Amino acid sequence: MLYNSTRNNQAEVSAAQAIVQGISKEGGLFVPESFPQVAMEDLVAISSKGYVERAEFILGKFLTDFTPEELHHCVSNAYRADKFSSDSTAELVHIYSGRYMLELWHGPTCAFKDMALQLLPYLLTTSAKKVLSDKEIAILVATSGDTGKAALEGFKDVEGTKMLVFYPEDGVSNIQKKQMVTQEGNNLEVCAIKGNFDDAQTGVKQIFTDKALAEKLAEHNIVFSSANSINWGRLVPQIVYYFSAYCDLLKNEQIQPGEAINVVVPTGNFGNILSAYYAKKMGLPVQKFICASNENNVLTDFIATGIYDRNRPFHTTISPSMDILISSNLERLIYDMYDRDDKAVSALFDQLAKDGRYEVSDAVKAKIQQEFYGGCCDDEQTKQTIQHVFEKYSYLCDTHTAVAVKVYEDYREKTGDTTKTVIASTASPYKFTNSVLAAIGGDTTVDDFTQIEELSKLSNTEAPIQLASLKEKPVRFTQSIEKQEMEATVLKALGL
Numbered sequence: 001m002l003y004n005s006t007r008n009n010q011a012e013v014s015a016a017q018a019i020v021q022g023i024s025k026e027g028g029l030f031v032p033e034s035f036p037q038v039a040m041e042d043l044v045a046i047s048s049k050g051y052v053e054r055a056e057f058i059l060g061k062f063l064t065d066f067t068p069e070e071l072h073h074c075v076s077n078a079y080r081a082d083k084f085s086s087d088s089t090a091e092l093v094h095i096y097s098g099r100y101m102l103e104l105w106h107g108p109t110c111a112f113k114d115m116a117l118q119l120l121p122y123l124l125t126t127s128a129k130k131v132l133s134d135k136e137i138a139i140l141v142a143t144s145g146d147t148g149k150a151a152l153e154g155f156k157d158v159e160g161t162k163m164l165v166f167y168p169e170d171g172v173s174n175i176q177k178k179q180m181v182t183q184e185g186n187n188l189e190v191c192a193i194k195g196n197f198d199d200a201q202t203g204v205k206q207i208f209t210d211k212a213l214a215e216k217l218a219e220h221n222i223v224f225s226s227a228n229s230i231n232w233g234r235l236v237p238q239i240v241y242y243f244s245a246y247c248d249l250l251k252n253e254q255i256q257p258g259e260a261i262n263v264v265v266p267t268g269n270f271g272n273i274l275s276a277y278y279a280k281k282m283g284l285p286v287q288k289f290i291c292a293s294n295e296n297n298v299l300t301d302f303i304a305t306g307i308y309d310r311n312r313p314f315h316t317t318i319s320p321s322m323d324i325l326i327s328s329n330l331e332r333l334i335y336d337m338y339d340r341d342d343k344a345v346s347a348l349f350d351q352l353a354k355d356g357r358y359e360v361s362d363a364v365k366a367k368i369q370q371e372f373y374g375g376c377c378d379d380e381q382t383k384q385t386i387q388h389v390f391e392k393y394s395y396l397c398d399t400h401t402a403v404a405v406k407v408y409e410d411y412r413e414k415t416g417d418t419t420k421t422v423i424a425s426t427a428s429p430y431k432f433t434n435s436v437l438a439a440i441g442g443d444t445t446v447d448d449f450t451q452i453e454e455l456s457k458l459s460n461t462e463a464p465i466q467l468a469s470l471k472e473k474p475v476r477f478t479q480s481i482e483k484q485e486m487e488a489t490v491l492k493a494l495g496l
Helices: 015-021 040-046 051-060 068-078 120-131 146-155 174-181 197-208 211-219 232-251 271-281 298-305 330-337 342-355 362-371 379-393 399-415 429-439 448-459 465-472 483-493
Strands: 002-005 008-014 030-032 091-096 099-103 136-142 161-168 188-193 222-226 261-266 286-293 307-309 357-359 372-376 421-425
Touching: 002 015, 008 015, 008 342, 015 120, 015 222, 015 232, 030 330, 040 051, 040 232, 051 068, 051 232, 068 120, 091 232, 091 379, 099 232, 120 136, 120 146, 120 161, 120 232, 136 146, 136 197, 146 161, 146 174, 146 188, 161 174, 161 197, 161 483, 174 429, 174 448, 174 465, 188 197, 188 483, 197 222, 197 483, 211 222, 211 483, 232 261, 232 271, 232 421, 261 271, 261 399, 271 286, 271 330, 286 298, 286 399, 298 307, 298 362, 298 372, 330 342, 330 362, 342 357, 362 372, 372 399, 379 399, 379 429, 399 421, 399 429, 429 448, 429 465, 448 465
Parallel strands: 099 421, 136 161, 136 222, 161 188, 261 286, 261 421, 286 372
Antiparallel strands: 002 008, 002 030, 091 099, 307 357
8 A cells, every 4th residue: 555645646655654754745645545445244343353453454454564463563552451441442332312422532641632642653663664764753743732642642752753742822721731741751842832723733834844954854864753643644543443433333233234324523623534534435334424613613614615714713712622723634635525636736725825715616515515514613502512411411521522512413403314423522521621510510710630529529420540640740841932933942852
């Protein structure tokens, strides 16, 4: 299996090269040259297997330059029982009336990013042995909250790597910030940006495509890579858990083989829902992808109109991991919808960089609307949804999952579609205690860690120990910079 670039379909690299490189030289994103197919009888067969076996089966179809032994080493170490609190790794919970929560937050940092970022360090180090000769890998990460901590935890003290994480100073929850600034690891740096997530993400992309900087790093035997979902090594593990959810539905006799489901994903950067779409391209029976946004509803408008326009107010919301106006992974979907026309994609994203907007053709808009439904809700509706689901079904949602639930219920009421539906639950409610506690009538005047105790008592749920214990951890990182200082900060951290 080789990989092309969304902006140069003549480029051909191996999976290992795509994972190490992170982003193509001209700024495009790596995509597989074709999508391997999974037969329904294969899904029935792996339904009786555990998550590790399911992951090896799916990943093996994409990572063809990995030996079975290498792949087993990566997957079995990433999804160890001591890392994930659920025996299922990605736990599927039937909430009510054909609605299933796919709980993706049972890993070490209590967010769905663990599903990929516990695996990526193994994929990256294995890949580096194949395509690099004794070079240090400098990994740059822009985060809206969850990716940062998950990446830091995954790459902590990984030999041959140095990681720098940039987060928006006022754009993450207090718990998310505490997770990052207390992170241990001798190869790690964390830095706040005076701006929003889009500023951090744009800055990282500019650094990646700076040829002069790349040459300077090469002189010191250093190469850049990414742990954001622009990296194929971050995206491909996410395909697995949608197949796994379907396998669990089969195993529990909730659906018949071949029966279609809907998938709902709260999304900002479009990577998580794109992974579900890629699973469908491989044969997973999905009828509709429901893309749920908060007040930063650029994706909702795009799906409805075919116009992507980031020239709009940026809202800081109670679902901060979705506070994004530049959805990087949408480029991969556009490439697919334009039948892999790299020139069309390049023109659209050049226009986005220049004018902050672009418009797809009517034919592409129709293709997108055939697959996707977009909806959004504001903070007040998010809180009301948390309260409603908790009071009626005794289930506690975080602020991002609640957005997905609200948008799904709107979709169901609008369309009358009663297809069994998997909702991606992307974070523990304890990462956003202030908002969740407020939604169910708790006391939010106390400090963050007292709020964790309060939420546990009020909801009769157990607080994750890795969050509750943050109170005692010393702060390691306090730096805050202007976005124009990112490159200088990277060079300083690398000792250049």
